[in-house]
Amino acid sequence: MNDLWTNRLSEYIDGELDHTERAALEAHLATCGHCYATLADLRQVVARAKTLEDREPTRDLWAGIRAGLTTDAPIPLRRDRLVRRRFSLTVGQLLAACLALVLLSGGGVWVALGSRGQQSGDAEKQSPPTRPGIRNASERWRVQSDMAIAELQDALSLNEGNLDTATVRIVRQNLAVIDRAISQAQHALRRDPGNTYLNLHLAETMRQKIELLRRANALASES
Amino acid sequence: MPRQVLEDTLTADSIAADTALAASGDASAFERLYRTHVARVHSLVRRMLDGDEADDVTQDVFIRAWQKLSTFRGESAFGTWLHRLAVNVVLARRKTVGMERGRFLADDAPLDNASGKPVTLELSMDFEEALARLPEGARQVFVLHDVEGYRHEEIARMLGVVPGTSKSQLHHARMALRRHLER
Numbered sequence: 001m002n003d004l005w006t007n008r009l010s011e012y013i014d015g016e017l018d019h020t021e022r023a024a025l026e027a028h029l030a031t032c033g034h035c036y037a038t039l040a041d042l043r044q045v046v047a048r049a050k051t052l053e054d055r056e057p058t059r060d061l062w063a064g065i066r067a068g069l070t071t072d073a074p075i076p077l078r079r080d081r082l083v084r085r086r087f088s089l090t091v092g093q094l095l096a097a098c099l100a101l102v103l104l105s106g107g108g109v110w111v112a113l114g115s116r117g118q119q120s121g122d123a124e125k126q127s128p129p130t131r132p133g134i135r136n137a138s139e140r141w142r143v144q145s146d147m148a149i150a151e152l153q154d155a156l157s158l159n160e161g162n163l164d165t166a167t168v169r170i171v172r173q174n175l176a177v178i179d180r181a182i183s184q185a186q187h188a189l190r191r192d193p194g195n196t197y198l199n200l201h202l203a204e205t206m207r208q209k210i211e212l213l214r215r216a217n218a219l220a221s222e223s
Numbered sequence: 224m225p226r227q228v229l230e231d232t233l234t235a236d237s238i239a240a241d242t243a244l245a246a247s248g249d250a251s252a253f254e255r256l257y258r259t260h261v262a263r264v265h266s267l268v269r270r271m272l273d274g275d276e277a278d279d280v281t282q283d284v285f286i287r288a289w290q291k292l293s294t295f296r297g298e299s300a301f302g303t304w305l306h307r308l309a310v311n312v313v314l315a316r317r318k319t320v321g322m323e324r325g326r327f328l329a330d331d332a333p334l335d336n337a338s339g340k341p342v343t344l345e346l347s348m349d350f351e352e353a354l355a356r357l358p359e360g361a362r363q364v365f366v367l368h369d370v371e372g373y374r375h376e377e378i379a380r381m382l383g384v385v386p387g388t389s390k391s392q393l394h395h396a397r398m399a400l401r402r403h404l405e406r
Contacts, residue, residue: 010394016375041401048350048404049369054266061265061282062257068286069250141237144252148243155247203236210243211297218296 005032009039013046145206152213159220171216178209235300242301246292253292257285260302264309270354270366271313280316284309310367314381317359353403357396364389365396 005028011017012025029036160168185202192198238259244252264284269277288305295304354362363382367373368389375393379386 007391007394010397011390016390038398038401041404042397044404045397045400046369048400049365052266052270052351052370054262055269056262057265057278057281059278061261061278061285062254064282065257065285065289066250066254068282069253069289141240144237144240144244147249148240148247151247152243207236207239210240214243214246214297 005029005035006038009035009042012039013042141203142206145210148210149206149213152210152217155217156213156220159217162220163216167219171212174212175209178205178212181205182209238301239297242292242295242297245289246295253285253289256301256305260305261285263302264305267306267309267366267371268313270351270370271310271363272316274355276316280312281309283316284312287312306371310371310381317363350400350403353400357399361392361396361399364392365400368393369397 005025008017008021008025012022017025029039156171160171163171182202182205185198185205189195189198189202238256241252241255245256261281265277265281268280268284272280284305288308291308295301354365357365360382364378367378367381368375373381375386375389378389382389
């Protein structure tokens with residue numbers, strides 16, 4: 001057994017030896033059965049570590065956590081941390097996002113509806129229906145998103161006075177674009193509720209709205 | 224688009240929506256986040272610390288997550304953010320209970336000389352049991368590197384050691400564990 005080489009085997013597995021060291025170790029491995037066998041074992045350990053399965057705790061910990069939440073309630077949207085410093089969003093970034101949204105949302109719905117219109121009746125019959133489970137999950141998610149959006153919009157209307165007018169204008173323009181995209185997707189989904197692309201498109205657009213509202217609120221809170 | 228992709232997307236979006244709801248004070252949304260992530264957090268904590276501390280520390284992780292939700296910027300997935308928070312809580316716990324560098328092995332010290340639990344692991348142990356019996360320092364480096372995928376530089380920063388110590392600990396841990404592979 002050569003301790004000098006054995007101790008380098010983990011670094012060899014992890015690709016942390018330089019070219020010269022690697023070549024020297026590989027030459028040693030070609031002649032040392034012990035190191036070769038150890039290397040194989042260590043590789044198995046590394047592989048085993050990656051397959052460890054996560055386990056739930058043996059008892060439900062939620063009650064204790066819930067009790068901790070009552071005494072240490074979060075500070076939603078950090079309204080208490082409002083200061084007077086004014087903050088501007090990067091106008092270029094927001095305009096770019098705005099344009100991208102216009103193109104993506106309008107174009108996406110147009111493509112979905114257009115391609116739908118070109119399909120024959122037979123093709124429509126072959127379109128796989130969305131599974132009830134997926135549709136339920138999607139609807140549940142939409143309800144949750146609507147609630148989150150309503151709360152975030154309420155918070156923003158309280159906080160947007162901390163943003164400068166240019167930022168507020170751009171945020172509103174982006175929200176209007178997103179709302180149009182949501183409206184188009186919902187309209188299209190009423191005609192074709194099982195359309196996977198439209199469901200995904202709507203989910204992504206609502207997610208973008210939540211994200212924009214969340215970021216705008218965070219900026220207003222920090223301003 | 225494959226349905227699995229759609230389901231994954233809806234799950235990710237559902238987590239994002241629950242995160243937004245929880246950040247606005249919705250405890251029910253936070254409970255859903257807890258149920259989605261508790262197995263991963265608890266397993267990390269259990270592997271990093273003594274098993275009997277795992278429940279308390281896991282609860283602490285989620286309470287801290289609730290308190291810090293307003294700082295979550297959405298730049299990473301919620302699960303990634305929560306996981307990093309859990310690692311920080313575990314490491315802070317380690318310092319609190321005086322398990323700092325005193326229990327870390329010197330670079331080339333053999334595991335059997337470490338303070339803490341003996342490394343005379345029974346061959347009949349399963350891999351998780353054998354992992355739990357490793358000395359604190361080697362176990363934490365092994366979990367962070369081989370199970371959780373952190374790099375030595377990150378681990379060294381988190382544990383307050385040099386990367387060479389992290390590499391050495393990892394090798395010692397692997398060498399001890401190789402005798403306990405299920406064959």
